[in-house]
Amino acid sequence: MMLKIVLSCVLLLAGVSIAAFILIGRERSWELIAGSPDTGQYDFDTAQRSATSNDALACSPGLCTDPDFEIGAFDDAPAIAIERLSQRLLAADPLARRVDDRKNPAKARFVTHSPLMRFPDVIHLEARAMPDGRTGIMAYAKAQLGESDMGKNRDRLKALLGKP
Known part of the structure; x- marks a missing residue:
């Protein structure tokens, strides 16, 4: 009973x-x-990666240490490169929304959610002028919850940055 x-x-x-x-x-x-999943802009120069496997980091060569994968530099100016990536992300992910204040046109930050359970993730983008005149990109995506995202943030960055 x-x-x-x-x-x-x-x-x-x-x-x-x-x-x-x-x-x-x-x-x-x-x-x-x-x-809130939005805890402010990721500092690519000093911030630590997640201690668990729920994040992904991609950078143009020489811009960050130990990325999950490297991406080529862009020919656009930093602000234009970020705007194009932002538009690509918003077009590809209907759950993404831009959350930064847009004061620095070389940076962007988005919150998105998984389709079914709506687990929150944050995506940070930053562009920097390279010595050769091109623009390098740094991208970091991290799940807010859990210890593993089963590679979803890495896949998300690869799709955004055109990596197979």
């Missing part, structure tokens, strides 16, 4: 939790649980 009561309470609590998650909305629910 006691087991039946405990099981009923657990099922009721699970049902109420699922209903609240649906009524509040998936994105808002995760924000209430874990806080």
Whole structure:
């Protein structure tokens, strides 16, 4: 009898939790649980990578240490390169939204969510003029929740940056 009561309470609590998650909305629910995924611009010069396997880093040669993969430099000026990448990201990902204040046109920051559960991820882009006159790109994507993103952020950056 006691087991039946405990099981009923657990099922009721699970049902109420699922209903609240649906009524509040998936994105808002995760924000209430874990806080805003937007914690400000990633500092490519000093910031540490995630201690878990839920992030990805891509850079043009010489711009960062130990990227997951390198990307070629762009011929556009830094502001134009960031704008083009931003437009490409927004066109490819209907769940992405730009969250930076746009004060620095060589940087952009986006929050996006996984399609089903709406787990939040943040994407940082930064462009820098290279000595050869081209523009180098640095891109960092990180899941806010969990210890592994199963390679989703790496795949996301590869798609954005045109890497096979």
